[in-house]
Amino acid sequence: MTPRYDAIVIGGGHNGLVTAAYLARAGRKTLVLERRPLVGGAAVTEEIFPGFKFSVFSYVVSLLRPEIIRDLELPRHGLHILPLESTVVPLDNGDYLGSWADPDQTRRELARHSPRDAEAATLFGRLMHHMAMAVRPILSMVPPDPASLAPSDLRGMLKFAGHFRSLGAERFHALYKLMTMSSADYLDEWFEFDPLKATKSASGIIGTFLGPRSPGTAYVLLHHYMGEIDGAFRAWGFQKGGTGAISETIARAARAHGAEIRMGAAVDRVLVRHGRATGVVLEGGEEIPAPIVVSGLDPRRTFLELVEPAQLPGDVVEGIRRFKFRGSSGKVNLALSELPNFTCLPGIGPQHRGAFSISPSLEYLERAYDDAKYGEFSRNPYMDIVIPSMIDPGMAPPGKHVMSIFVQYAPYNLTGGWTDARREAFGDAVVDTLCRYAPNIMGAILGRQVLTPLDIERTTGLTEGNIFAGELALHQLFFLRPVAGWADYRTPIEGYWQCGAGTHPGGGIMGASGRLAALEILGRPG
Amino acid sequence: MLKTTPFHIRTAPLVQGQAWRRWAGHAVASAYELVHDREYAAIRSSAALLDVSPLYKYLISGRDAARLLDRMVTRDITKCRVGQVFYTSWCDRHGKVIDDGTVSRLGDGLYRLTSAEPNLRWLTLNGAGMEVEIEEVSGRLGALALQGPLARAILQQVSPADFTALKYFRLVETSIRGVPVTVSRTGYTGDLGYEIWVAAERAVPVWDALIEAGTPYGITPAGIWALDMARIEAGLIMLDVDYHSSHHALIEAQKSSPLELGLDWTVPEEKGPYTGRLMLRAERARGPAWRLVGLAVDWVSLEALYAKAGLPPQLPTAAWRVSTPVYRDGAQIGYASSGCWSPLLKQYLALAHLRAPHFAPGTGVRLEVTVEHQRLQAEAQVTPLPFYNPERKKS
Numbered sequence: 001m002t003p004r005y006d007a008i009v010i011g012g013g014h015n016g017l018v019t020a021a022y023l024a025r026a027g028r029k030t031l032v033l034e035r036r037p038l039v040g041g042a043a044v045t046e047e048i049f050p051g052f053k054f055s056v057f058s059y060v061v062s063l064l065r066p067e068i069i070r071d072l073e074l075p076r077h078g079l080h081i082l083p084l085e086s087t088v089v090p091l092d093n094g095d096y097l098g099s100w101a102d103p104d105q106t107r108r109e110l111a112r113h114s115p116r117d118a119e120a121a122t123l124f125g126r127l128m129h130h131m132a133m134a135v136r137p138i139l140s141m142v143p144p145d146p147a148s149l150a151p152s153d154l155r156g157m158l159k160f161a162g163h164f165r166s167l168g169a170e171r172f173h174a175l176y177k178l179m180t181m182s183s184a185d186y187l188d189e190w191f192e193f194d195p196l197k198a199t200k201s202a203s204g205i206i207g208t209f210l211g212p213r214s215p216g217t218a219y220v221l222l223h224h225y226m227g228e229i230d231g232a233f234r235a236w237g238f239q240k241g242g243t244g245a246i247s248e249t250i251a252r253a254a255r256a257h258g259a260e261i262r263m264g265a266a267v268d269r270v271l272v273r274h275g276r277a278t279g280v281v282l283e284g285g286e287e288i289p290a291p292i293v294v295s296g297l298d299p300r301r302t303f304l305e306l307v308e309p310a311q312l313p314g315d316v317v318e319g320i321r322r323f324k325f326r327g328s329s330g331k332v333n334l335a336l337s338e339l340p341n342f343t344c345l346p347g348i349g350p351q352h353r354g355a356f357s358i359s360p361s362l363e364y365l366e367r368a369y370d371d372a373k374y375g376e377f378s379r380n381p382y383m384d385i386v387i388p389s390m391i392d393p394g395m396a397p398p399g400k401h402v403m404s405i406f407v408q409y410a411p412y413n414l415t416g417g418w419t420d421a422r423r424e425a426f427g428d429a430v431v432d433t434l435c436r437y438a439p440n441i442m443g444a445i446l447g448r449q450v451l452t453p454l455d456i457e458r459t460t461g462l463t464e465g466n467i468f469a470g471e472l473a474l475h476q477l478f479f480l481r482p483v484a485g486w487a488d489y490r491t492p493i494e495g496y497w498q499c500g501a502g503t504h505p506g507g508g509i510m511g512a513s514g515r516l517a518a519l520e521i522l523g524r525p526g
Numbered sequence: 527m528l529k530t531t532p533f534h535i536r537t538a539p540l541v542q543g544q545a546w547r548r549w550a551g552h553a554v555a556s557a558y559e560l561v562h563d564r565e566y567a568a569i570r571s572s573a574a575l576l577d578v579s580p581l582y583k584y585l586i587s588g589r590d591a592a593r594l595l596d597r598m599v600t601r602d603i604t605k606c607r608v609g610q611v612f613y614t615s616w617c618d619r620h621g622k623v624i625d626d627g628t629v630s631r632l633g634d635g636l637y638r639l640t641s642a643e644p645n646l647r648w649l650t651l652n653g654a655g656m657e658v659e660i661e662e663v664s665g666r667l668g669a670l671a672l673q674g675p676l677a678r679a680i681l682q683q684v685s686p687a688d689f690t691a692l693k694y695f696r697l698v699e700t701s702i703r704g705v706p707v708t709v710s711r712t713g714y715t716g717d718l719g720y721e722i723w724v725a726a727e728r729a730v731p732v733w734d735a736l737i738e739a740g741t742p743y744g745i746t747p748a749g750i751w752a753l754d755m756a757r758i759e760a761g762l763i764m765l766d767v768d769y770h771s772s773h774h775a776l777i778e779a780q781k782s783s784p785l786e787l788g789l790d791w792t793v794p795e796e797k798g799p800y801t802g803r804l805m806l807r808a809e810r811a812r813g814p815a816w817r818l819v820g821l822a823v824d825w826v827s828l829e830a831l832y833a834k835a836g837l838p839p840q841l842p843t844a845a846w847r848v849s850t851p852v853y854r855d856g857a858q859i860g861y862a863s864s865g866c867w868s869p870l871l872k873q874y875l876a877l878a879h880l881r882a883p884h885f886a887p888g889t890g891v892r893l894e895v896t897v898e899h900q901r902l903q904a905e906a907q908v909t910p911l912p913f914y915n916p917e918r919k920k921s
Contacts, residue, residue: 066872070825075871082571083563102560133838240571353564390744393572393676398742 005031005260007292007521008280010267010306011461011500013041016296017250017261018514019499019521021072023292024257026522031288032251032259033280035266035461038244039251041296042460042467043509045244049447051397052335055242057451057460058467059331059386059404060084062227062236063510064246067140071515077252078245081237082391086354088345089199090437092361096344097195098351114193124190130171131178132226137163139226139512142520143479143487143504179474183217184362198359202382205408207467207507209326211369212362216474223472223506238391246509270295270306270496277495292495292521296514298462298469299323299482299502303491312492319483323502324473327453327465328372330410332430334403335396335447339387340438353390358383358433368409375415377426377452380433382408400446405430412453412464423450468507469500478504489517497521528553531579532668532729536737540747547750550642550664552580555749562844563869565748569715569756570870572744573674575736576753578714578721579729581627582644583664586637590656595629595637598652600784600806602797606631611695611710614792615784616648621805622772622781624648625765626789630697630710638663638723642765648773652801668729672736673719673756675918676743681709681720683739689720694920703735714753716760718918754845755866758875761820761911763787767847768818768863768877785814786879788911817885820909821852821862823874823893827905835898841867841874852878853892853903859884862893868913875913876906884908 009020012034023030038044042057061081069079085101098109111118144156164172177186183204187197201212204221211217227236239246251261266283270293279289295302303312303320345351359365359382368378384406389396396402407430414422427450435442453465462469470476479487482502489497499517501507529552531537537555545556554577557565568574586594596603601614608631615626627641639645649660672681678689687700687709697710705728713719724732737745754764763769772781783806784793793806825839832839845866852860865876876893884891887910892903 066825069872075873079872080571080870082567085561085564100560101563105560350559393742393744398679 003279003289003291005029005288005290007031007294008033008288008290009294009296009499010270010280011035011041011296012039012247012251012261012263013296013460013500014043014247014250014509014511015499015501015514015517016041016294017247017254018068018072018511019294019296019518020259020261021250021254021257022515022518023521024254024259025072026518028292030254030259031290032254032261033265033267033282033288034261034263037263039261039263040244040247042456042462043243043247045242048333048449049335052400052402052447053242053395054333054402054449055244055388055404056333056449057331057456058243058509059388059406060236061239061243061246061509063508065139065510065512065515068511068515072250072253074249074253077256078249080240080245082240084236084238084354084386084391086351087199087357088342088351088354089195089357089359090342090344091195094344096342097193097199098345100350110193110196113196114191117191117193117196120190127174128222128225131175131222134167134171134175135222135226138478139505139510140516142489142516143481145479145485145487147484178218178222180215181218182213182215183221184212184366186218186221194361195359198362198365199357201362202357202359202365202384205365205369205382206384206406207329208471208473209324209328209372209409209411210473211366211373213366219474219477220472223508227508238386238388240392240394242388242392242395243509250511267306270493272307272311272493272496275311275494277493292497294497294499294517294521296500298325298466298500299498300325300463301461302498302500302502303482307493307496316483316486316492323482324471324476325412325464325466326471327412327456327462327467328410329406329408329465329467330377330426330453331451331456332405332407332427333449333451334405334441334445336401336403336441336444337446338440338444339390339401340403340434340444341440342438344437352387354386356383356385356437358385358437372409372411375411375413377410377414377429378408379429381410381430383430383433385434405434410452412457412466414452418452418454423452423455426450426452469502470506472506477506481506489513489520531577532726533577533579533670533733536730536733537577537747545749549750550580550582554580555747557749557751558747562749562751565746565752566755566869568744568746568748569674569717569752571675572746573672573676573680573740574715574746574748574752575733575740576671576673576748578669578671579667581664581669582641583662583667583669584639584641584645584649585661585663586639586649586658587635587661588656588658589635590653590658591635591637594649594653594656594658595639596798597800598649599629600789600793600800600802601629602794603629608633609696609698611697611712613695613712615787615789617784617802617806618772619801619805620772620781621783621802621809622775623769623784623787624771624773626763628710628712630708632697632699632708643771666726668724668726668732670722670724670733670736671713671715671719672722672745673713673715673717675718675916676745677719680736680740680743680745684735685709702732705732707732714760714762715756716762716912716914716919717756717916751844754864755868758845758864758866758877759868759871759912759914761788761877761913763818763877764864782816782879783809783814785809786816786818788818813882815882816860816879817882818877818879819885819887820911820913821865821876821878821891821893821906822909822913823876824905824907825874828874828895831895831897831902831904835900837898843867850876851894852880852906853894854884854889859891871914873913880908
């Protein structure tokens with residue numbers, strides 16, 4: 001039987017869709033198989049309550065690679081990113097710390113709390129620009145294996161080394177610090193105002209089972225600075241229609257190039273014959289042959305569930321078993337009858353069109369982590385709150401609102417395990433925390449969706465509910481993502497590839513893994 | 527002091543950065559907020575409210591009203607039905623554009639002309655001997671543009687008219703919260719949108735009604751900076767930026783014909799006598815020497831120019847209006863007259879005047895860009911206009 005498809009992509013998450021779009025663009029007959037009735041994986045928009053739409057999991061965008069936007073002509077297919085301009089941090093003394101779209105306004109606001117930090121912020125911003133520039137080429141590079149003598153790896157290492165040499169001593173040292181320090185220590189070198197450090201360090205703990213004082217978190221901080229919108233680093237935006245609309249946009253681009261996308265098609269396993277992938281078997285038993293099979297799922301599912309561990313070398317199996325997921329975040333989505341009225345900045349104003357960060361102090365964040373370290377969800381969690389209906393009124397009925405609350409920490413391995421009651425208790429902790437800063441919320445909730453890491457795992461398939469398909473820890477990055485020797489999107493099974501965020505460069509709605517995987521499959525240099 | 531518009535009492539307190547622009551002797555907001563991203567985003571995502579009152583407006587009535595306009599403008603006004611609006615240019619007898627604007631047929635023998643510059647003298651000259659009354663109503667009428675995908679939903683909240691039935695470039699006489707208004711489905715953004723014409727003394731309650739009803743729909747007052755980006759995406763030209771009125775041009779080279787400006791569609795092949803007809807007919811037969819086209823700058827090429835300087839591409843946050851040379855095969859073949867980065871299309875766009883035969887869509891040209899004080903050239907491609915043309919504009 002001649003296969004109808006040149007390639008099958010398992011999983012219609014955004015990376016799988018990107019891979020499919022690039023393969024189809026290169027003329028490969030490509031089929032995407034998605035278990036759920038909608039594409040997107042963790043980037044989906046769903047109407048959880050009638051009239052109220054939510055970016056259920058992933059909720060903002062900045063990391064999506066500009067080359068993907070251009071190559072796939074995503075604006076033509078519906079990409080529409082709206083500005084998300086401010087962040088307000090309510091403080092424990094009743095005041096607030098704001099950061100606004102206008103740099104003068106932001107400087108004046110910060111100077112109110114610390115004139116020294118207001119000046120340092122400009123220099124810090126410049127350094128982070130250089131750091132983002134320094135890592136930018138790496139984002140579009142297939143990781144070379146430093147232990148390998150293969151010409152392609154040697155070439156890659158030379159390029160890599162040459163790039164770092166070109167940074168110069170000062171920037172190289174700063175980058176080294178970023179790669180090794182804790183975000184709290186790193187920020188201590190720059191700033192004195194604790195809530196500022198807390199809020200900036202929060203970027204360093206997202207999706208990670210570490211606290212702001214844990215070494216390695218400074219890198220995660222950088223990961224959140226690498227995003228660029230219209231040439232500006234560290235610009236976060238909101239996709240019109242929610243993050244699901246990004247997935248649909250990529251899906252439209254893939255279809256326009258001829259890719260086929262089947263929903264409600266869960267893959268049971270990859271067919272392997274004589275060490276070579278030959279197709280997939282769906283859960284219903286249907287076999288679909290193809291010479292190339294690409295998994296967009298996370299490393300555990302890719303290596304240990306879709307294929308038999310016996311088909312892989314023992315050290316790879318061991319390496320993947322040790323790959324850390326440790327989901328640490330949850331999500332609470334609220335349907336609201338009115339906007340939150342924050343006591344620190346009363347009334348309705350421009351602050352509602354940006355983010356609210358519940359990160360009043362470093363100690364607050366570290367204590368939130370302490371709870372999680374010992375198997376509890378944070379009683380006083382870190383929260384990143386946005387009100388998408390203020391940016392795109394189409395997300396809620398006129399005059400009503402939706403609120404998206406990213407919450408950390410909620411450990412996957414909760415002591416005693418997650419139950420419905422524990423989930424609701426977690427939701428209560430989030431709402432109670434919010435109500436301390438915006439008391440009117442309690443009476444404004446029309447609907448509440450609480451998602452624990454277990455719920456994230458059950459719905460999206462992300463192991464242990466880790467939002468990055470595996471922690472962004474230093475020992476799991478670049479040529480070690482997901483495991484030494486197999487960071488180039490290949491697997492030990494010929495014809496079986498990986499394209500998910502469990503490969504370099506990792507999580508967020510970035511698409512870089514999906515693109516690099518496709519370029520490798522097509523045998524082209526990135 | 528500059529004149530203010532009938533909405534000034536409402537708009538002035540909203541202008542956070544004292545960013546005002548002169549428009550026909552009036553002060554209008556360049557931007558309301560300190561950063562105008564959101565005002566631009568509203569045009570494409572929800573709804574923007576723009577004060578366009580400084581437009582010149584003339585009421586033309588009488589038995590010969592249609593005859594006057596038909597003689598003056600390029601479009602065939604005899605085909606304009608009551609309730610219809612025509613966009614048109616008008617030319618001198620050499621077929622060079624004097625101005626462009628809209629003609630609205632408000633009733634039998636009753637028209638309103640809008641223009642960017644004063645045209646009372648030209649109207650009067652053209653109407654000599656006709657039974658026609660020409661009245662300038664610029665100061666007596668306030669005008670608001672409500673533009674964006676939710677514009678219709680907002681209007682429907684405050685006015686009894688059926689806006690789903692109001693087609694593109696049609697108008698309706700109706701009311702907004704009891705205030706008589708004319709609403710035309712027109713605008714300068716290339717999006718779904720309406721323009722609202724109201725007596726100056728009753729203008730403020732209309733603004734208030736729209737803001738109040740529009741707030742749940744994300745209505746956002748927007749200034750000229752946001753409008754300028756949207757109109758470039760829509761491929762709409764601006765007098766004194768993309769061309770000069772033949773009445774003001776000091777030399778022939780500063781004048782443009784409608785064919786050169788890409789307004790062929792406003793110049794019917796079959797129409798009775800009108801000012802400039804003979805010259806335009808001849809020009810059409812031989813093909814225009816220039817053409818206003820869209821240019822899309824190639825990102826990779828732009829990025830490479832900046833990378834040499836160690837920078838990521840520095841993109842303009844607002845539209846620019848500086849004449850910028852365009853080259854092909856080492857020789858200058860024209861100039862761009864305005865341009866912007868389109869946050870929506872993720873493309874660097876420009877409107878450019880190119881000489882024949884370099885203006886065919888797909889032609890590769892080079893646009894001058896200044897990178898760190900160095901004049902360099904980025905690759906660009908001639909692109910059909912409009913750059914952005916959503917279905918909702920006409921549906």
